[in-house]
Amino acid sequence: MNCTLVLSVLALTAVLLAAGGCGSSEERDGTIRFWQFWDISVVEPIVREFEAQNPGIKVEVEQLTWQSGLEKIQAAIASGTQPDLCELGSTWVPRFSYEGVLEDVTAVHSEVADSFLMWDSGLWRGRVYALPWVQGSRVLFYNEDLFVRAGLDPADPPETWDELLAAARKIHALSDDISGFGLNLGERYVLYKKFMAFAWGNGGGILDASGNVVFDSGENLEALEFYQVLSRYSLREKQEVLDHNFKSGLLGMQISGAWNLRNYAEEAPGLNYRVALVPRPSKQAGTHASFAGAEMLVVFANSKNKDDALRLARHLHQYNQAKALCLEVKSVFPAAVGAIDDPAFAGDEKVRVFVEQSLTCQTAPAHPGWIEMEDIINRSIEEVLYGKADPREALSEAADALRVVVKRFE
Amino acid sequence: MLTNNAAGRGTSRLSPILTLLLPWALVYAVFFLFPFVFSFVLAFLKYNPLNVQNTTWVGLENFARLFQDERFVRALRNTLVFVVGTVPMTTAAALGLAVLLRGRVPGKSILKAGFFLPSIISMVVISLVFKLFYSPSGGLNNALSLIGLGGHGWLTDPATALGAIMIMDVWAAVGYYAIIFDAAFAGIPREMYEAAHLEGAGFKDTLRYVTIPMLRPVIAFVLVINTIRSFQIFIEVFVMTQGGPLGATDTLVLYLYEAAFRGLDYGYASAIAYVVFILSGIFSILVVRRFRPQFGSGGVA
Amino acid sequence: MKRVLQLALLLIIFAIMAYPLVWMLTISLRTGDGLDFRYYREVWQAGPFDRYFLNSVVVVTIVLVANIIICSMAGYAFARYRIPGGRVLFFLVISMIMLPKQVILVPLYILMQKFGLIDTYAALTLPFAADPFNIFLIRQFLVSIPPDCEEAARLEGAGELTVLFRVVMPMLKPALAVVAIHTSLINWNSFLFPFILTNTTSMRTLPVGLAMLSQGAHSIDWGHLMAGAVIASLPVIVAFLVFQRQIISGLTSGMSK
Numbered sequence: 001m002n003c004t005l006v007l008s009v010l011a012l013t014a015v016l017l018a019a020g021g022c023g024s025s026e027e028r029d030g031t032i033r034f035w036q037f038w039d040i041s042v043v044e045p046i047v048r049e050f051e052a053q054n055p056g057i058k059v060e061v062e063q064l065t066w067q068s069g070l071e072k073i074q075a076a077i078a079s080g081t082q083p084d085l086c087e088l089g090s091t092w093v094p095r096f097s098y099e100g101v102l103e104d105v106t107a108v109h110s111e112v113a114d115s116f117l118m119w120d121s122g123l124w125r126g127r128v129y130a131l132p133w134v135q136g137s138r139v140l141f142y143n144e145d146l147f148v149r150a151g152l153d154p155a156d157p158p159e160t161w162d163e164l165l166a167a168a169r170k171i172h173a174l175s176d177d178i179s180g181f182g183l184n185l186g187e188r189y190v191l192y193k194k195f196m197a198f199a200w201g202n203g204g205g206i207l208d209a210s211g212n213v214v215f216d217s218g219e220n221l222e223a224l225e226f227y228q229v230l231s232r233y234s235l236r237e238k239q240e241v242l243d244h245n246f247k248s249g250l251l252g253m254q255i256s257g258a259w260n261l262r263n264y265a266e267e268a269p270g271l272n273y274r275v276a277l278v279p280r281p282s283k284q285a286g287t288h289a290s291f292a293g294a295e296m297l298v299v300f301a302n303s304k305n306k307d308d309a310l311r312l313a314r315h316l317h318q319y320n321q322a323k324a325l326c327l328e329v330k331s332v333f334p335a336a337v338g339a340i341d342d343p344a345f346a347g348d349e350k351v352r353v354f355v356e357q358s359l360t361c362q363t364a365p366a367h368p369g370w371i372e373m374e375d376i377i378n379r380s381i382e383e384v385l386y387g388k389a390d391p392r393e394a395l396s397e398a399a400d401a402l403r404v405v406v407k408r409f410e
Numbered sequence: 411m412l413t414n415n416a417a418g419r420g421t422s423r424l425s426p427i428l429t430l431l432l433p434w435a436l437v438y439a440v441f442f443l444f445p446f447v448f449s450f451v452l453a454f455l456k457y458n459p460l461n462v463q464n465t466t467w468v469g470l471e472n473f474a475r476l477f478q479d480e481r482f483v484r485a486l487r488n489t490l491v492f493v494v495g496t497v498p499m500t501t502a503a504a505l506g507l508a509v510l511l512r513g514r515v516p517g518k519s520i521l522k523a524g525f526f527l528p529s530i531i532s533m534v535v536i537s538l539v540f541k542l543f544y545s546p547s548g549g550l551n552n553a554l555s556l557i558g559l560g561g562h563g564w565l566t567d568p569a570t571a572l573g574a575i576m577i578m579d580v581w582a583a584v585g586y587y588a589i590i591f592d593a594a595f596a597g598i599p600r601e602m603y604e605a606a607h608l609e610g611a612g613f614k615d616t617l618r619y620v621t622i623p624m625l626r627p628v629i630a631f632v633l634v635i636n637t638i639r640s641f642q643i644f645i646e647v648f649v650m651t652q653g654g655p656l657g658a659t660d661t662l663v664l665y666l667y668e669a670a671f672r673g674l675d676y677g678y679a680s681a682i683a684y685v686v687f688i689l690s691g692i693f694s695i696l697v698v699r700r701f702r703p704q705f706g707s708g709g710v711a
Numbered sequence: 712m713k714r715v716l717q718l719a720l721l722l723i724i725f726a727i728m729a730y731p732l733v734w735m736l737t738i739s740l741r742t743g744d745g746l747d748f749r750y751y752r753e754v755w756q757a758g759p760f761d762r763y764f765l766n767s768v769v770v771v772t773i774v775l776v777a778n779i780i781i782c783s784m785a786g787y788a789f790a791r792y793r794i795p796g797g798r799v800l801f802f803l804v805i806s807m808i809m810l811p812k813q814v815i816l817v818p819l820y821i822l823m824q825k826f827g828l829i830d831t832y833a834a835l836t837l838p839f840a841a842d843p844f845n846i847f848l849i850r851q852f853l854v855s856i857p858p859d860c861e862e863a864a865r866l867e868g869a870g871e872l873t874v875l876f877r878v879v880m881p882m883l884k885p886a887l888a889v890v891a892i893h894t895s896l897i898n899w900n901s902f903l904f905p906f907i908l909t910n911t912t913s914m915r916t917l918p919v920g921l922a923m924l925s926q927g928a929h930s931i932d933w934g935h936l937m938a939g940a941v942i943a944s945l946p947v948i949v950a951f952l953v954f955q956r957q958i959i960s961g962l963t964s965g966m967s968k
Contacts, residue, residue: 186566445815549734
């Protein structure tokens, strides 16, 4: 009787372990494991077409989340079970390149360099480690009705910093719950994208061509001082709040991305808004620079199916395939050149602005220490906006901290 | 007498002990002990998941770095503030609520159900709701505007962000503990209240000299689990503020998480984990000592 | 008079505490003109929620049964037997609760991968099959109950495991009620580990499915977010309302010592 009970307990344990029988995946040759962040239903058709064109190759697609996708990729790499092909945000690629886990794709670059944008993040020490897939620029959104109420012409959006400031001031004065401009504050990862648009427009930056830190430049200082003044006529809040207020018609302008085109259409159909290029310092100087984020495709160096994976990557990032994905998700654009001439993109007045903006966009410097640098930069801007630090000091301290990080990766 | 009857036979009946403990031991050893030991060792290594082959032994370097790390000190301070701020408040509020629920109250079960509800909703959900609730045009400011206040960005002001999250946490937990206390009251013999009443004790004195002493073990239990959970605060700050603004809501586990998954320095993250572990342990022992000096009696040798 | 004051105070507190949830509901229903369930419909259609729901139910059930059996056995052993090094062992059990789980995330993943268990029900259940909190609860509960019934059973020739399952378990009901609630709740709401340990849609649980949704098409919209939040909480709330009496009585009788 003791025995039966012991046996049943052991049986229970065995059953639990056996439950592992269902669904374990194995590595089969000829199968490419592809991890990416988009909805499977969107990526599937493109992948199936690839399989049709390449009989004998199967593709297993898995979807990651932005919240925990990175942990998953890291855990997989650490345990040696990383996928063959993977989508990575451009800000992560430099670190991966530096660690040597990515396959060198310089050969591909030499072939097709001019057909694509946003290569920079995939560069490291003269070699290329990632293929640009899709990208999204940030542009100026503005509310037509609020413009009219403030005596501004919606057909003539602000083109310079002065005009932007004037518009913000006028709209901000309309009423207590209406704000002129939307400034991101209180959250970490977005800040630099919005501020750097102005810094870059003014000729400033983070690293120069030789990799030296130039964050404490005069151009950056001017941009930060301008940003500080702008914040007086702004709603200083997290992105969700900015979006909510913009949709409710309580926010005059904000810099944001293409996902809003679809969101605003669905959630605020009555909203009259337009988009424009991010204003430049003045009509004579500077550029309409902005931030663009890119998603890139990387092949892991330890993959057993490198050639096939690379073939899939090239299939995916081709203009037509990327275009199909972009038209489906409506929040990004192909990193392949050609969108500006394609009526599917250029035909829509608002979309056209995004595509035009992407031609003068910049992105975070391709440096393996970027994650740390991003925190330093965000922190320094935050301190200025909260009035805890003087712009010149903040930039100078940040630049010093950045130099320490850069040195560590030399 | 009651509990240690097995004392005599404990050592000679090894087989039942083994059988009883085997399943747990298996699960524990495989799914906890191994990762636990791994992470313990990790704290003495420099481990980068992208570069596992270059893992090196660095001894106590990770720990030494901690105390010179501005961010660690800040996270430590915030976490301590959080623990010291929420644990007593939650416990006291729960006790107060339970006191209020005493006697024949109409609709008591509906009230109890309502108070309990927040504690069964996932913290991720609660954090998302409150993230919007605390925004300038969110529910809180809507309500405050009725009395002429409001419009404040509770989570974007470094001075109020941590406090706002603390209040949310108390809100989420108080009902759960109140129900526990409420039932524990049933365990207090009537005679004690009658005796106190006869001696002319008022409401406050009864509370102090009868109720609370009788509830000591329960209070201790509540304080300990609450403390351990509070030291590990992560989801709230991860979802709502990512440690901002200006690091006002930066906590130990958030830093640990970022050190591992953004900084790719698992060794350092493990070192932080051990600080959390040790602090939880110290605080728990202190609480238990204070409220249940006789804890530890029982069947365990 | 005192009663009126008491009730009034309770109602005020109730109203204040209910407010955020009520607000959440109104946001999820206010779709522009009037109130309707549009957001709910869209959220539900955005993923195979029936599959996610099924997975959550399966996982929670397995984990619950496993915990009840395994933790009862271990808790009983710790309560009734003199185990060599028992105190240390018990402390080790408890100490599990104090370590932040993020630290064992990657080691656990590596382990699961070595066993080939990623993306299986085993990965979602085995690591959680013996929650130390439950062992602690059961042991504490048993310690305050005299072992007379067990003695009697042994005298009649019952073996240890029979004693446990036929005699002790029924007595453990209140503690087991707490175990059931605590374990079900934690595993139903669990996100991080289920996400890391699964790869495919067909194995995802509800919280993971919802997270995937919240970063997709409807990422920042308040209405959809709140509708998703309500959907995530609904099963728990419904279960609570249905089993309220048992839950609260189980919870409390286990605690009132």
